[in-house]
Structures are given as C-alpha cells and as structure tokens.
Amino acid sequence: MTTEExxxxxxxxxxxxxxxxxxxxxxVIDKQTVAPAAGASYRDERSAxxxxxxFSLETDPEIVALLKDLQEDPEVDADNRRAxxxxxxxxxxxxxxxxxEFVAFKxxxxxxxDAWILAKSKADYSLFAPYLEKMIESQKRLYGYRKSDKSIYxxxxxxxxxxxxxxxxxxxxxxxxxxxxxLIQKVTKAKQLREDFLTQNFPVEEQKKFMEGLLEYLHFxxxxxxxxxxxxxxxxxxxxxxxxxxxxxxxxxxxxxxLSTVHEVGHxxxxxxxxxxxxxxxxxxxxxSGMHESQSRLLENYLGRSMAFWSYxxxxxxxxxxxxxxxxxxxxxxxxxxxxxxxxxxxxxDELTYPMHVLIRYEIEKGxxxxxxxxxxxxxxxNAKYKEYLGVDVPNDQVGxxxxxxxxxxxxxxxxxxxxGTAYAAQYVKSMRKDLDVDALLAENxxxxxxxxxxxxxxxxxxxxxxxxxxxxxxxxxxxxxxFLDYIEEKYTELxxx
Ligand code: ZN
Numbered sequence: 001m002t003t004e005e006x007x008x009x010x011x012x013x014x015x016x017x018x019x020x021x022x023x024x025x026x027x028v029i030d031k032q033t034v035a036p037a038a039g040a041s042y043r044d045e046r047s048a049x050x051x052x053x054x055f056s057l058e059t060d061p062e063i064v065a066l067l068k069d070l071q072e073d074p075e076v077d078a079d080n081r082r083a084x085x086x087x088x089x090x091x092x093x094x095x096x097x098x099x100x101e102f103v104a105f106k107x108x109x110x111x112x113x114d115a116w117i118l119a120k121s122k123a124d125y126s127l128f129a130p131y132l133e134k135m136i137e138s139q140k141r142l143y144g145y146r147k148s149d150k151s152i153y154x155x156x157x158x159x160x161x162x163x164x165x166x167x168x169x170x171x172x173x174x175x176x177x178x179x180x181x182x183l184i185q186k187v188t189k190a191k192q193l194r195e196d197f198l199t200q201n202f203p204v205e206e207q208k209k210f211m212e213g214l215l216e217y218l219h220f221x222x223x224x225x226x227x228x229x230x231x232x233x234x235x236x237x238x239x240x241x242x243x244x245x246x247x248x249x250x251x252x253x254x255x256x257x258x259l260s261t262v263h264e265v266g267h268x269x270x271x272x273x274x275x276x277x278x279x280x281x282x283x284x285x286x287x288x289s290g291m292h293e294s295q296s297r298l299l300e301n302y303l304g305r306s307m308a309f310w311s312y313x314x315x316x317x318x319x320x321x322x323x324x325x326x327x328x329x330x331x332x333x334x335x336x337x338x339x340x341x342x343x344x345x346x347x348x349x350d351e352l353t354y355p356m357h358v359l360i361r362y363e364i365e366k367g368x369x370x371x372x373x374x375x376x377x378x379x380x381x382x383n384a385k386y387k388e389y390l391g392v393d394v395p396n397d398q399v400g401x402x403x404x405x406x407x408x409x410x411x412x413x414x415x416x417x418x419x420x421g422t423a424y425a426a427q428y429v430k431s432m433r434k435d436l437d438v439d440a441l442l443a444e445n446x447x448x449x450x451x452x453x454x455x456x457x458x459x460x461x462x463x464x465x466x467x468x469x470x471x472x473x474x475x476x477x478x479x480x481x482x483x484f485l486d487y488i489e490e491k492y493t494e495l496x497x498x
Contacts, residue, residue: 003075010070010084013063018280020054022238029236029244033228037114044110052103058087059095067091079283082464086282096145105138109410116408117231123398125379128408133375135410136368153369156413160289161420162466166366169416172481173362176355176419179485183492184352187340190496195336200324202254210320211247211261214313219448220245220265224272232405233260233347235267235296240279243268254321255337256348262304266296269451273459283462289414291467293421294428295454301351301422302429302487303450307334308439338495342390344399346418352492353390354422360385361404361415369412424471426484428458431475 001009027047035043057063067088070076076084094102112131119128143152150158154165215227223241230246237243245264249257270286278284286292303309307330314333318325325333340352349357364381367373373381382401383394394400406414432438432453441449457474471479492498 003070003073006066006070006073007076007080010063010066010080013057013060013066014280017054017057018239020050020057024050024054025236025238029228029238031110031113032230032232032234033246037117040110040114044107047110048103048107051106052099055094055099055102059091059099064088064091064095079278079464083278083281083283086463090282093146096147097142098145101138101142105142105410108134108138109408112408112410113405116402116405120231120398120402123396123402125397125401128402129375129378132378132407135407136375136412139410139412140369151369153366153413156369157416160413160417162288163468164290164416164420169362169420172416172420172423173355173359175481176423176485177359179489180352180355183489184340184342184356186498187352187492187496188342190498192341193335193339193495194332195339197325197328197332198255198336199252200254201251202321202324204249204251206320207249207254207257210317211257213316214258214261215265217313217445217447218262218265219451220268225265225268227261227264233264234405235264237271240272240274240276240284243272253348254317254324259300259304260347263296263300266299267292269299269454270295270459271462273451273455274462275460278462278464283464285463287461287463287465287470288467289417290420290424291458291470293418294424295421295458297418297422298425298428298454302425303438303442305338305351306439306442308442310334310337311443312445335495338491340492340496342392344386344392344394345403347403351422352488355419356389358415358419360389365412365415423481423484424467424479426487427471427475427477427479428454429487430483431457 024047027043027050031040031043031047067084070084071081071088108131112128112135115131116128119125139156140152143155146155148155150165157164157166157169211227220227225243225245228244228246229248231248233246233248235243235245245261245268247257247261247264270292271284274284286295310333311330314330317333318328328336338350340350342353342356343349346354346357346361360382363385364373364378367381368375368378379397379401386392386394386400404415406412429438432450436450436453438450441447458470461470461473465473468479471477
C-alpha cells in the first residue's frame, strides 16, 4: 500500500470510531439529564454493547499494525504523526484488556451512576459502597493488564494528566499547603465579611431569566451550544459545533448556578474553538484534564469572581431580585462571593480553601489504591479528613462523600487536576493581562475578545501539544505554582485587609 492508501484506510477508521463515540456521548448526556430512570437496565446493557463495538474497532489488530506502520512512515505530516502516536498509545493501553471485562466495566459504570444518584438522594453511603468497591476492584484489574512499572494509581494520574504521578502531586500539594494553610488561618482570625444575603430564597424561575442574559454575555450561542440541568453539572460534546453543558439551580443560593455555568462554558469553549482541521480526530480533544480544568476554572474564578465581571452583571442581578439584593452594594456582593471559609461542598468552595477539598480526595484515592484505606466506613474517613483539614463537621453523606459524581463513573485520579488546572490558569491569566485590559473588557461586555485570546493562544491547538509544551508556548515559562499562590495571597490580603 502507498502512504496515501494507508492514510485513507486510517481516516476511514477515524470516521467510524468518531461515529460510535458521538452516539455514546449522546447516550450519556441523555442518561444524565432527561432519560427516565425505569429504562436504565435496558439502556445500560445496550450502551455497554456499543462501547464494546468501539473497543473492538479501536483495538483491531489490523489497525494497530497500520498505526505502527504509519508512525514510522516519513511521508506522514506532523499533525497526523502526532495523532497516530496518540491513537497507537491508546490502543496499546486497551488492547491488553479482555473485551468482555471492558464491556462489563462499562455496564457497571452505568449501574454505579444510578446507585450514586439514589444513595445521594437518601444521604446514605451504604447504598453506594458496594458499587464503589466493585469500581475500584474493576479498575485495579483493568489497569493491571497494562505492561507498566508504575503503580496503578500513578497510571491513572498519568491518564488524566500525562507526565504526572504521586511524587509530583505530593510536591505540588505540599507547595500549596505551605502558603495556603497560614493564609487560611489569618483569614479565619480577620474581621469576617457579610454573606448572609446570598443564601436567601431566590426563586429558580427568576434565576433562569438572569441566566439567559449571562449566556448571551458569554456568547454561548444556541447555534452551537445548549444548556440543560443535571444533578452534577458537566459538559460534553457530540461534534465540533454541538456542545452540551448543564448547570444546577439551588433555590437558597444565588451564586451556585452562575459560577457552575461559567465553569462549564469554559470547558465548552475549549473544544468548540479547536482548529476544525482536527475535527473527528483525537487532536480535537483538550490536552489533558488539567488543561481542561484550567480553562473552566479560569472563567469561573479569575473572571467570574472578579469585580469587573460583576460591575457589569450585578445591576442586572439586582433587577431580578430587588427584594433580596436591593440594599446590598456591589462592593458587599463582591466580597460575599469571595468569602473564604471552611465549607462542605467542593464545587461551591471559595478559591482559597478549594485546594484543600481536592487534597482530601487525592489522599483518599491514594489510600484506596495502595490498600491503606478501605471502602468500608469510607464516609467516616471522609468526615474525619474534613474535620482535620477544614475544621468542619459533615452532617450527612449527601453533603459529604456522596457530593461528587466522579467515583461512580470510575474516575479515580481526576480530582487532582482541578487544583493543578486552577494553578495553570493563574499563569495563563498573567500572560493574558500583558496583552489585554481584561477588567475593562469584562466590565464593558466584550467577553468575546477574551475568548478570542484564549482561542488563539490555547484552544485552537487541541491535543496537538503536551501540557508542558503548551504552557511554554503560551507563557514563555515552565509551569510554576507560585503564580497561583501570589494571586491568592494578593486577593485575600486585600479582601480581608490582612
Ligand atoms: Zn470542570
């Protein structure tokens, strides 16, 4: 076969894989948003079957041989060479797994998600514990098939953030703790800021009206993006120009749905803005979970919690809720949405204490995979860690161990990327501020200019480069956690007049 013929075969294969992937993504979006619960077992069995068909396609020995061949072909261009290398690695990682076990795992993921929904609604960890145990055992077995010298948990960490492992994350979290713990202590002793007005009754219908204007400001255009509601907000894609995000409204919290929306729109833009020449290919995904979270956390925190952002939106919010917020000034509102205090829920945590929530999950995951922590009584372990790191008492499992969806879906090793991505974002913002007057753009309704900067410098490349390479291209520097710590220290010193 000529190179051209080989590439044609490879592209036909990509097309088939992307068709299965698109169907599977739609099934998951449907399951997590609108699908009636009673149909779960019928649906789960069939979607697991489709996962198995995609698995067969991705690990087809003829294709794996073709990928190996193309990898060594000098006539293949640089973009395709990069993509082929990634496909080949993915095939190597999966082809050692027996297909039946893979399909059984996918079915278990779907069942485990339903068990988590039920357990969370009843605030009862014991209903989810058997599934969590099975998820961990399955993941240990599946990862165990891979030929690797690394520990199972290191392999998982590397899957979400290539190049990362426990040693590097330990150093990362140690650096965070060193400067954040004393700062948290100082803030705790400082004069406290008012925030009681954020948790009055805010009718959801009115929140939705405010949201319409927010989505417009974000240029989250209905021609390519759609927002729904789900128990745990998420973003998913079916193709380049079809992105689905969700949010969750809380009647007694006016800021939760706003910040979760801004966060998810950050994920949405990332993949929407990838160069269309990569469409359907592995390069049309984000670089890593950390890079993805850097884009969502950048919007959520560095923009969505800023004074400039709210100087535009707050008068609008006041119009929707005159009774609740009419007497509250912009300055008071800005302070309230940035109040730092130990709390129960990760997704609602302030920027200062947020990394502690992630650290707790990271330590538990490490323990679960090295055998020092068991799923039995894990809710008590969780509660003890929340007491130790954040000083809070967890009243029930719903706001404790059952708050996050990730483990129900077999995602172990994902959590640390939230803290890492938040730190990446600080470095990106520093670079962006050299080129743009970010505050003026936010205050004057020019969000699109900010998104265009992110598109041009980060999004467009998709998975073309590795995270450290991209960081260097965008900022001219290696990743450095101190940019995040400097930002946090400066923000909270000013806010609490330390
Ligand atoms: Zn996210």
